[in-house]
Amino acid sequence: MKIVICGAGPVGALAALYAAKKGHTVELYEMRADVRADDKEAAQQLGKSINITMSDRGFEALKDSGDEQLVQEILNHTVPVQAREVHERTALGTEKATKVPYSIDGRVLRVVSREFLRNILLDRIFNLPNVKVFFGRKLIHADLDNKKAVFADASIEDTYGGSNFERVSFDLLIGADGAHSAVRHHLARYRNINIDQRWLDNCWCEFQIAQADDGRPKINLDTLHVWPNNDIMFLALPNPDGTFTCNLFAPAETFKMLRSNQTAIADFFERNFPGILPNLMTTEELIKQFHSTKTSILHEMRVTPINYKDSCVLIGDAAHTMVPFYGQGLNTGLEDVRVLFRAFLSQAPTKELSGKQISILDSYSEYRQPDVSVMTSLALKNYNEMRLSQRSTLKYMRRKLEETLQARLPSAGWATLYFRVAFSTERFTMIEHKNNQQTKILKWLLGVSTASLCGLAASVALKF
Known part of the structure; x- marks a missing residue:
């Protein structure tokens, strides 16, 4: 087949790798410029977390891609974390840290840079002869019956008024283009899809904790650190170089209050997150980082069905968006790819189900979406678990x-x-x-x- 994939994030890149390894002709389109050139500061300005926790189902999807060296190369750039370390202030005003192991038998999660994971996957597919990658191209039309798509130069503000169009034919169009998916928008023109989208009253922004002056990490590198406090929470995830990528979660009104006062953030941290100031960040660092990073709103989304006949299907955040409190959003997206290619696209075009003909992608949608709906609910529920369950x-x-x-x-x-x-x-x-x-x-x-x-x-x- 000729498979066209929209979205060059980790999920889209892995889908391209699976398709190419199966011998298909693959074209991968990304709206942004070459994402491998993005640096951490640019990613921060977009409000995107640079760190993710990878678990067994994510690694299983990578392993099943057919690239035997891929998992080991990624493991070499991860930080193993064996517990959640909860930081609190006791009734006497002292600081207390409690470790909650993830597994009774010592298993670990792996923290990895999203940028590294995306780039190593893209590097893999760039070396394959049956894959072409196009950056700076935006999907503006998809004819799912005749299996044709139109892309335009994403750098041109009025894409419809320009002449720089590219018409592309496909056998299968895969939407891996995120929560604001253009493929999903065009899919909705061909069949009735249910989109259950919920915007939370909670926002988040990102911080960095630098190394100590002697080059060592300021806190334990083998745990994921949590400062819970009722309706707010601060997380710190380790990096291989001993720094930490951190996230503050709080209600939108709290962020509004903190943004209105240049120094309010320091008082807020001293009251709610013991030990961060001045042990992990100086007041100046905290204030500068808070007022120079973007605040993002948390939301979840469930989509069903996620396909049109056997010509189009959604995967990753385009099909399901979940809050980050179980660390399974990307793992689930990577698993989408494994399930889609190994369990469904390896079958004949149609199969008999309950006495009627059903497309392979219809059966994939019916199989997969109940699972991701459960995980989406668990992710939201775990926010309360992380903030309150210690009590x-x-x-x-x-x-x-x-x-x-x-x-x-x-x-x-x-x-x-x-x-x-x-x-x-x-x-x-x-x-x-x-x-x-x-x-x-x-x-x-x-x-x-x-x-x-x-x-x-x-x-x-x-x-x-």
Whole structure:
């Protein structure tokens, strides 16, 4: 086939690699100029996080691309983190840090630069003879019935009034062009699609923590650092050079208040995030970074269906956008590519399903979107978990019980929800089902234990 892919981020680049390795002719179009030339400061100004946490399902997608050296090269540029380190202020006013391991058996997540991941994938496909990459090209029309697309020079403000058009034919158009997908816009002209989009009242912006004067990291490099405080939170993710990429999450009104006063951010950090000032950043660094970076709004989006016949399909953020609190947004997008190419595009053009002919991409949409809908919900729910669960005795006891059962009785199949999401490639719908079953069992055990204790107490009381 001739496969045209819109979007040269990590998901689009991986899709191009999969398609090329299967022998297809591939054309990859990106609206921006050569994204490999972007530097960290430019990325910051766009409000994009430069760091991501990669888990098993993301690495499985990379491994299954057919490029045997790819995973090892990426691993060499990651930082392993084995726990979440929660920083809080005690009732006595002292600072306290608590480590919460991600896995009972010592497994780790890997923090990697989004820029590095994207660039290494692009470098791979640039070396393939059946791939062409075009930067600075914007999709302005897609005829999904006749399988033709029109691209224009993205640097020209009035693209429709210019003459620099390029008409491209395709057998399959893949939209990997992000949350504001142009492919999705054109797809909606051909079939009714449901877009459930929710804008949160929370925003975020990015900071950097530099190395210490002696070149060493200022805080532990093997943990993901969290400063939770009710409706606000500060995260710090390590970089291989000992610096940290950080994110402040807070309600929009809080950002509005902080932006209105040049020095309010310093007082805000001193009250809410113990130890950052002056140990990790100077007041001057904090103020300068806050007022020079863009604030972005958090939102989530679920799209269904995500295809038109067998001519067009959406993957990654174009098909599902989730908040970053489970660290699974990109991992899920990379998994989209693996599932699409390995489980569906390797089949014949159509298959029989329940007595009717259904396109391969229809079946992919029906299979995949329930899974990503579950993960989108879990990502939003985990925001509350990260901010508040450390104070919940019940949640702490459940996690410890599940970890104990997982370690002592592995044949029983017990595991925490987080472990299943991060350290397996199970379908998210199956993970949700197993977690619900565990919840029912634990509630039953709690009820039995409570009844037994009440019976024992009543028996003792009667004796006296």
